[in-house]
Amino acid sequence: xxxxxxxxxxxxxxxxxxxxxxxxxxxxxxxxxxxxxxxxxxxxxxxxxxxxxxxxxxxxxxxxxxxxxxxxxxxxxxxxxxxxxxxxxxxxxxxxxxxxxxxxxxxxxxxxxxxxxxxxxxxxxxxxxxxxxxxxxxxxxxxxxxxxxxxxxxxxxxxxxxxxxxxxxxxxxxxxxxxxxxxxxxxxxxxxxxxxxxxxxxxxxxxxxxxxxxxxxxxxxxxxxxxxxxxxxxxxxxxxxxxxxxxxxxxxxxxxxxxxxxxxxxxxxxxxxxxxxxxxxxxxxxxxxxxxxxxxxxxxxxxxxxxxxxxxxxxxxxxxxxxxxxxxxxxxxxxxxxxxxxxxxxxxxxxxxxxxxxxxxxxxxxxxxxxxxxxxxxxxxxxxxxxxxxxxxxxxxxxxxxxxxxxxxxxxxxxxxxxxxxxxxxxxxxxxxxxxxxxxxxxxxxxxx
Numbered sequence: 001x002x003x004x005x006x007x008x009x010x011x012x013x014x015x016x017x018x019x020x021x022x023x024x025x026x027x028x029x030x031x032x033x034x035x036x037x038x039x040x041x042x043x044x045x046x047x048x049x050x051x052x053x054x055x056x057x058x059x060x061x062x063x064x065x066x067x068x069x070x071x072x073x074x075x076x077x078x079x080x081x082x083x084x085x086x087x088x089x090x091x092x093x094x095x096x097x098x099x100x101x102x103x104x105x106x107x108x109x110x111x112x113x114x115x116x117x118x119x120x121x122x123x124x125x126x127x128x129x130x131x132x133x134x135x136x137x138x139x140x141x142x143x144x145x146x147x148x149x150x151x152x153x154x155x156x157x158x159x160x161x162x163x164x165x166x167x168x169x170x171x172x173x174x175x176x177x178x179x180x181x182x183x184x185x186x187x188x189x190x191x192x193x194x195x196x197x198x199x200x201x202x203x204x205x206x207x208x209x210x211x212x213x214x215x216x217x218x219x220x221x222x223x224x225x226x227x228x229x230x231x232x233x234x235x236x237x238x239x240x241x242x243x244x245x246x247x248x249x250x251x252x253x254x255x256x257x258x259x260x261x262x263x264x265x266x267x268x269x270x271x272x273x274x275x276x277x278x279x280x281x282x283x284x285x286x287x288x289x290x291x292x293x294x295x296x297x298x299x300x301x302x303x304x305x306x307x308x309x310x311x312x313x314x315x316x317x318x319x320x321x322x323x324x325x326x327x328x329x330x331x332x333x334x335x336x337x338x339x340x341x342x343x344x345x346x347x348x349x350x351x352x353x354x355x356x357x358x359x360x361x362x363x364x365x366x367x368x369x370x371x372x373x374x375x376x377x378x379x380x381x382x383x384x385x386x387x388x389x390x391x392x393x394x395x396x397x398x399x400x401x402x403x404x405x406x407x408x409x410x411x412x413x414x415x416x417x418x419x420x421x422x423x424x425x426x427x428x429x430x431x432x433x434x435x436x437x438x439x440x441x442x443x444x445x446x447x448x449x
Contacts, residue, residue, distance in 0.1 A: 049337045049347045056336030056376070057329060066289065068118040069325070070296055071222040075215065076125035077317030081309060082211055083129060092131035105138035106174040107146060115377065116413040117328055118222075119143030121320045124420050133189050133421070137429060138178030140417070145170040145408045152237075153230075153383045154403065161448050162396065166403050169440050173404060177432050184428055206262060214258050220251035225292065245288045249281070252295060263310050265302055273298025324416050331412025335376045338411075342377075342385050354389060360397040360445030362438070368398035369437040372406030373414075373430060382406050397445020405437035 040046040079088075092101050119140060127136040146167070155163020182189060227244040230237040240247070256274055259265040277298060281291035303314035340346035357368045377385070386399050409430060418426040 045345075045347060048345065049340070052340040052344055052346045053333045053336035055344075056341050057332050059341065060329075060332045060376075064115065064117065065325075066293060066296065067225045068115065068222070069121070069328075070321075071218060071225070072118045072121040073317045073320050073324075074299070074313075075218050075222065076121035076320045077313050077315075078215060078218065079122070079125035080129055080316045081313045082214065088126060088129040088131050092126060092135045096132065096135070101132065101135040102138050102175050102178055105135045105178065106142050106171050108139055108142050116144045116408055116410045117376075117416075120324055120328075120413065120416045120420075123417075124320060124324070127420060132182060133185055133192075133425070134178040134182030136178075137181045138174040140429075141177055141408045141433065142170065142174035143408075145174065145404070147407070150383065150407070157383050157387055158390070158399065162400055162403070162444075165400055165440075165444050169400070169404050173408075173433070173436055173440075176436065177429070180432055181425070181429060185425060210258075210262055214255075214262065217251050217255040217258060221248055221255065224248045224251065245281075248292075252277075259302070259310070263313075264308060265306055265310055269302045269306070273302045323419060327415040327419060328412045331410070331415045332376060335374065335411040339371075339375050342381055343388065354393065357389065357398040357402075358393045358395060360395040360442065360449070362442055364395060364398045365401045365438045365441035365445070366434070368394070368401040368441060369405040369434045372402035372404075372437070373409040373434055374411050375406060376410040376412060377406050395445050396448050397441040397443075399441075400444045401437040401441030404440055405433055409433055 090096060092105070122143065123136060123140045126139065127133075131139075151163055151167045151170075154166050224240075224244050224247045227241055229241055232238060253274075256270050260267050260270050274295070277291045277295035280294050281288065284290050300314065303310040303317075305311075336346060338346050338348055340350075353367075353371055357364045357371070372382075382403060386394070386402060389402075390396070390399055414426060414430060417429065
């Protein structure tokens, strides 16, 4: 009797039903029902949190998706198509020259000037192509952390001591975190790299310098399209900002030539795709986003409709976008609901954060690191935020801790990293960043009150 109908199953209409599974479903339904039943709609803080979440997502979509993420997706797609796995393993793999691998990864942010979310497609590209966990994590941290403009602004606004400490700390962090990730997961990395080392050298379809120019033009578009306004309306940085769209257009034109000459895109397709962007740029010079959006649409059309490498490139780019964008949008919504936008409140009152990070205690530095790790900072926005917190009583140690943890991590960033390298590695990476930021804050706050 028991063999035919075990206690955790019952027969219904001739079919067996797993009671434990159905209980789990019932509990989920009950939790969802109670959540909506007691939803605090109408409470000012809850309503404001929902409003802040939507506003942050709107700001993210306007300021980062088109100009930052889409170019990064195309660069990541290019890495997976035009750079061989054997080459990535050779220069960034676990057996590569450590000085070269970690040296390049640790200073990459000085060129890219990206935020914690824009670096994700690039990280996914090199990691999946065979880069060692250590160099890949060093790149993941350094990409948003070592930003020349942000460090210069930090030194100018918050003081030369914090500026220098942030620059030195970010470079050291990227290398140390990369080395520790490699050591902690060395067995898994050894098996992963051994499998990739057995791959045969692929046939080279074009010289290395051509691939270098191809990526340089895309990086040029990414960097100058996102060139932020400096604090002063004079000097070199402002001069570059004044002509940022001309420089971006020049890189885009060079990129179009590469598509025709080296990637085999039909010249008439490239011209047809570029025409709307040029026309919109001339007709609406005050709204360069229109021209940029038209150029992105044109690039998608000509690569998707071509054969060979351009089609593979688009397919790979679209794959990264499908994986990363939903997680980023969900993470931004949650971060906005919990912490609000800069200088605005979400569910967690700003006064709690401000009161918790005063002085230079270990707890204050730890809380500053944790808060920075979960908040979302657009590039350069962390400096005025920290300036306001210092004015409200934040110690210099916690300020540095937040600057070292905040730009490199965020809740959306964590969700995507988990989808790329798994839960265990993501937890260890986040803990390393938080712990090192906390220790750095304590040490710095001890010498600079």
